[in-house]
Amino acid sequence: MNQYDAIVIGAGHNGLTNAAYLAKAGLEVLVVEKNDYIGGAAVSRELHEGWIYSSCSYVCSMMRQAIHRDLNLTKHGLLLVPYLGNVAFGDNGETLVGYTDEEANYNALRKISPHDADAMFRLHADLARYAQLIRKTLLRTPPDPTSFRPRDIDELLWLAKQFWGLGEKELYEYIRFFTMSAADYLEDYLENDLIKATMASAGIIGTALGVYSPGSAYILLHHVMGDVDGNIGAWGLARGGMGAISQSLAGALQESGGKIRLNAGVRKILVRNQKAVGVVLENGDELHANIVVSNLDAKRTFTQCMDEDDLPSGIFNKAKNFKIRGSSGKVNIALSGLPKFKGVPNNRYVNRGGQAFVGSLETMERAYDDWKHGCWSKDPFIESVIPSAWDPTVAPPGKHWMSNFVQYCPAELADGPWTPEKRNTFGQTIVDKIERYSPGFRELIVHMEVRTPHEIEAEVGLTEGNIFQGELTIDQLLFNRPFPGYAQYRMPIKNMYMCGSSTHPGGGVSSACGANAAREILMDLRLDNTVPDDDFYDE
Amino acid sequence: MGDSNTITVDPFEEERPKETHFHARMAVLNIRENWAAWNGYKLANYFYDAEYEYFCVRNGCGTYDICGMQKYFVSGKDAEAMLNRMVTRDISEMNVDRVTYLVWCTDEGRLIDDGTVFKLGHEHFMLTCGSPSLAWLEKSCYGFKDVSIVDMSERIAALALQGPTSCEVLKKMGLKDIDTLKPFGIKHFPFGASKDKPLMVSRTGFTGDLGYELWIKPELALEMWDSLYDAGEDYHIQPFGEAALNMARMEAGFIMPLMEFNEALKTIHFRHDHTPFQLSLDWLVDFKKPHFNGRAALLKEQHDGPEYTLVKLDIEGNKPAEECNVYSDKGCENEIGYVTSAMWSPVVKANIALAMVKTKYLKGEIWAEIYYNKELRSYTKVSRCTVKEKPFWTHPRSRATPPLPY
Numbered sequence: 046m047n048q049y050d051a052i053v054i055g056a057g058h059n060g061l062t063n064a065a066y067l068a069k070a071g072l073e074v075l076v077v078e079k080n081d082y083i084g085g086a087a088v089s090r091e092l093h094e095g096w097i098y099s100s101c102s103y104v105c106s107m108m109r110q111a112i113h114r115d116l117n118l119t120k121h122g123l124l125l126v127p128y129l130g131n132v133a134f135g136d137n138g139e140t141l142v143g144y145t146d147e148e149a150n151y152n153a154l155r156k157i158s159p160h161d162a163d164a165m166f167r168l169h170a171d172l173a174r175y176a177q178l179i180r181k182t183l184l185r186t187p188p189d190p191t192s193f194r195p196r197d198i199d200e201l202l203w204l205a206k207q208f209w210g211l212g213e214k215e216l217y218e219y220i221r222f223f224t225m226s227a228a229d230y231l232e233d234y235l236e237n238d239l240i241k242a243t244m245a246s247a248g249i250i251g252t253a254l255g256v257y258s259p260g261s262a263y264i265l266l267h268h269v270m271g272d273v274d275g276n277i278g279a280w281g282l283a284r285g286g287m288g289a290i291s292q293s294l295a296g297a298l299q300e301s302g303g304k305i306r307l308n309a310g311v312r313k314i315l316v317r318n319q320k321a322v323g324v325v326l327e328n329g330d331e332l333h334a335n336i337v338v339s340n341l342d343a344k345r346t347f348t349q350c351m352d353e354d355d356l357p358s359g360i361f362n363k364a365k366n367f368k369i370r371g372s373s374g375k376v377n378i379a380l381s382g383l384p385k386f387k388g389v390p391n392n393r394y395v396n397r398g399g400q401a402f403v404g405s406l407e408t409m410e411r412a413y414d415d416w417k418h419g420c421w422s423k424d425p426f427i428e429s430v431i432p433s434a435w436d437p438t439v440a441p442p443g444k445h446w447m448s449n450f451v452q453y454c455p456a457e458l459a460d461g462p463w464t465p466e467k468r469n470t471f472g473q474t475i476v477d478k479i480e481r482y483s484p485g486f487r488e489l490i491v492h493m494e495v496r497t498p499h500e501i502e503a504e505v506g507l508t509e510g511n512i513f514q515g516e517l518t519i520d521q522l523l524f525n526r527p528f529p530g531y532a533q534y535r536m537p538i539k540n541m542y543m544c545g546s547s548t549h550p551g552g553g554v555s556s557a558c559g560a561n562a563a564r565e566i567l568m569d570l571r572l573d574n575t576v577p578d579d580d581f582y583d584e
Numbered sequence: 585m586g587d588s589n590t591i592t593v594d595p596f597e598e599e600r601p602k603e604t605h606f607h608a609r610m611a612v613l614n615i616r617e618n619w620a621a622w623n624g625y626k627l628a629n630y631f632y633d634a635e636y637e638y639f640c641v642r643n644g645c646g647t648y649d650i651c652g653m654q655k656y657f658v659s660g661k662d663a664e665a666m667l668n669r670m671v672t673r674d675i676s677e678m679n680v681d682r683v684t685y686l687v688w689c690t691d692e693g694r695l696i697d698d699g700t701v702f703k704l705g706h707e708h709f710m711l712t713c714g715s716p717s718l719a720w721l722e723k724s725c726y727g728f729k730d731v732s733i734v735d736m737s738e739r740i741a742a743l744a745l746q747g748p749t750s751c752e753v754l755k756k757m758g759l760k761d762i763d764t765l766k767p768f769g770i771k772h773f774p775f776g777a778s779k780d781k782p783l784m785v786s787r788t789g790f791t792g793d794l795g796y797e798l799w800i801k802p803e804l805a806l807e808m809w810d811s812l813y814d815a816g817e818d819y820h821i822q823p824f825g826e827a828a829l830n831m832a833r834m835e836a837g838f839i840m841p842l843m844e845f846n847e848a849l850k851t852i853h854f855r856h857d858h859t860p861f862q863l864s865l866d867w868l869v870d871f872k873k874p875h876f877n878g879r880a881a882l883l884k885e886q887h888d889g890p891e892y893t894l895v896k897l898d899i900e901g902n903k904p905a906e907e908c909n910v911y912s913d914k915g916c917e918n919e920i921g922y923v924t925s926a927m928w929s930p931v932v933k934a935n936i937a938l939a940m941v942k943t944k945y946l947k948g949e950i951w952a953e954i955y956y957n958k959e960l961r962s963y964t965k966v967s968r969c970t971v972k973e974k975p976f977w978t979h980p981r982s983r984a985t986p987p988l989p990y
């Protein structure tokens with residue numbers, strides 16, 4: 046059969062979410078995926094026997110509970126487990142342990158800076174207030190500010206009400222947030238460099254910005270707005286790796302009769318009379334559908350899977366200029382034992398939490414300079430977690446693996462293309478840095494998967510390896526995402542939609558993009574809306 | 585003056601909670617010093633973080649100290665007949681080395697307690713339950729010649745080991761063929777220097793997942809703990825307290841005294857206690873067996889139908905419906921029952937509750953009026969409830985023999 050109600054291109058978690066809702070509404074749905082596995086950047090892979098890496102994304106806090114609950118992902122095998130504690134490492138061997146227990150956390154901060162221990166309360170309250178506002182928009186389609194349709198006007202009013210609800214002073218603060226740097230924002234609260242650096246690090250994760258670059262404050266917010274079971278800012282692991290999220294979504298999809306075809310890369314989206322009518326696969330197969338949904342990033346969708354002639358003028362250029370610079374690497378390391386870190390209490394909880402090798406604000410800024418000059422950071426910022434310390438299923442008993450997310454690593458090097466040798470040297474840079482804080486670390490290594498933006502693009506299809514499918518700057522957020530005028534998941538061609546992280550609310554494993562897009566599609570088809578909203582999430 | 589250094593008697597000794605046979609190890613791990621009490625024993629509310637401990641039970645494995653549980657040996661030629669007259673379930677078909685969950689009632693058919701019976705030999709049983717029951721047991725022997733009751737509560741150390749990796753841990757601990765033990769089965773194992781088999785393991789628990797309970801004499805308690813924790817090190821073993829247990833049991837749909845039911849013998853107001861039918865424990869009442877305590881009253885209850893029925897509710901939203909009433913209308917005018925326990929379930933991602941609802945309203949709409957607090961302000965919210973037939977959480981590994989891989 047090659048005729049479907051809907052074809053979703055890409056089995057990323059958003060594509061699967063989208064497809065699951067379309068199938069649940071009774072449509073005949075096919076997901077076509079270029080790889081021989083599903084999940085995109087939410088994937089678990091056994092590259093060395095016995096060890097299961099979350100190859101790309103590694104922690105989860107944005108996953109919409111409403112979707113988890115509505116699609117019954119637990120029944121399909123999903124278990125999200127929060128992990129405790131975080132240690133930040135400074136350049137000179139200082140450590141800052143972040144505890145889940147409020148009292149313990151306060152005492153730890155106080156040891157470094159009594160001022161900041163106090164100030165942290167105000168910082169967290171402010172961040173929580175801003176984050177709350179964004180969280181409310183996650184499962185909603187952004188309004189089109191230029192439209193006079195009642196629905197857009199209602200939604201704009203709703204947004205305005207939310208913002209005005211903050212009060213005038215806060216509103217100004219909030220607007221500043223979108224344009225400020227993380228370091229400047231924190232300046233108003235904190236005095237200690239390690240504490241500032243630790244907080245600021247969330248502002249550069251996955252982003253081609255430095256801690257002093259305008260816009261990084263918003264990224265900080267993006268990373269602290271999530272929650273695990275209401276614990277705001279907490280992060281969890283998916284039991285079995287991040288692929289468990291995609292697998293459970295696939296389970297929900299298949300339960301409703303949806304199908305997934307692997308090794309089925311799309312070469313072109315078929316357009317007839319300005320309507321999307323299907324896809325042509327790499328192998329030449331033509332598949333037809335009334336609706337085509339792309340889970341790929343906006344740049345890839347329009348510049349690689351469509352003909353410029355099929356598109357209204359301007360769109361191709363907008364897509365070409367879509368900001369999607371890659372800046373992160375991912376190094377997954379299988380270990381024969383649990384590493385120990387200098388200056389960290391060797392207890393059953395703390396030594397197993399997350400590690401943030403932040404150094405200092407200056408070190409992070411220098412790391413950014415390297416990237417700007419077209420090479421990976423010589424002294425990078427690494428955010429790590431040891432999933433096996435929390436999940437018995439991802440490494441053999443007693444063995445471990447460490448996920449290292451690295452800023453910065455460019456998609457293109459100044460000294461010519463990426464080679465396996467350069468990739469290895471990049472990997473060694475990471476190992477060297479960890480070894481500095483964990484003597485003996487190198488001896489524990491059993492296997493390594495080193496991923497630069499180059500591999501991330503080649504394997505997951507994220508253009509330039511940008512983890513968010515497009516940068517999260519104000520010109521590409523909310524009703525500007527991916528392009529102004531196209532933020533409601535409908536694309537310039539009739540019957541064509543987008544559902545990936547290139548759309549609102551952007552990157553991260555949240556299922557929100559896919560769910561929002563499904564809601565719009567069902568509306569166009571005049572079918573009942575079965576996609577939940579987040580309203581129950583009464584703050 | 586001057587003898588403050590030589591005080592040898594603790595003037596508060598009698599008032600302090602007793603320490604269980606595992607206390608020495610647990611005290612070290614109780615970082616938060618957060619203790620509750622159970623039947624006079626210290627019992628951790630939580631050790632480090634209640635939610636983390638709950639997740640250990642769902643993800644790795646955890647141990648829960650059940651030394652505070654009451655344990656009675658019931659022995660003699662008439663032991664079986666005596667128990668069978670006391671409890672509502674028929675235990676005459678039980679095989680040796682099997683466990684069964686049951687309840688017992690007053691003559692009025694009101695529930696006194698729930699518990700488990702272990703058939704250890706043809707004329708030898710162990711009854712376990714949450715509250716001291718010696719007086720009632722002895723009363724229940726009336727008319728039987730050959731039956732003896734021995735309170736073993738302080739003479740057996742018991743520890744529950746619950747969670748997906750629990751079987752692996754016991755295997756690693758050297759318990760041969762533990763994976764062939766069926767749910768509600770009992771096996772005896774050699775342990776330590778002892779020549780006999782001093783370690784009894786039952787495949788039982790209160791968390792709705794794979795799990796075991798370990799029974800041993802107090803002298804071997806700490807050695808067993810150490811051996812278990814050595815084996816469990818690589819399988820994410822962690823002690824858990826009452827807070828985590830309460831979460832896990834709610835998801836499994838198990839009832840708890842002082843939450844879902846009042847013990848009939850301790851209830852001042854008639855109607856504040858319950859029949860097994862009200863608690864949805866119909867399956868524990870067997871009218872086919874000979875006379876048992878409360879039979880006539882329960883027959884009538886079965887015929888009339890219980891006024892209230894305990895149900896599982898899935899509640900819209902995410903605010904736990906703790907201690908709230910439920911109504912048949914959104915306007916909350918017609919009250920039809922009350923919530924007995926409620927929580928946000930982290931594994932299912934649902935707002936769950938157990939509630940006593942007037943039976944005749946079960947088919948209609950059910951609304952909960954939920955109260956919650958936010959930064960010192962209290963709020964109310966009315967949420968729609970859906971009755972669930974199945975436990976909120978189950979896993980096929982909990983029933984499979986051998987248990988499915990973790």
Ligand SMILES: Cc1cc2nc3c(=O)[nH]c(=O)nc-3n(C[C@H](O)[C@H](O)[C@H](O)COP(=O)(O)OP(=O)(O)OC[C@H]3O[C@@H](n4cnc5c(N)ncnc54)[C@H](O)[C@@H]3O)c2cc1C
Binds near residue numbers: 374450513
């Ligand atoms: C290294 C890294 C670390 C990250 N860390 C985190 C984290 O810890 N937490 C978090 O929340 N988020 C994290 N993210 C971001 C998050 O993973 C992504 O935003 C999210 O997974 C994107 O999901 P998606 O479904 O929108 O798109 P994708 O996952 O990009 O899915 C797109 C799918 O389309 C397929 N595809 C591509 N081209 C074609 C074609 N031509 N034909 C058919 N199929 C095609 C791809 O193979 C892929 O399966 C990280 C991302 C990366 C890369």
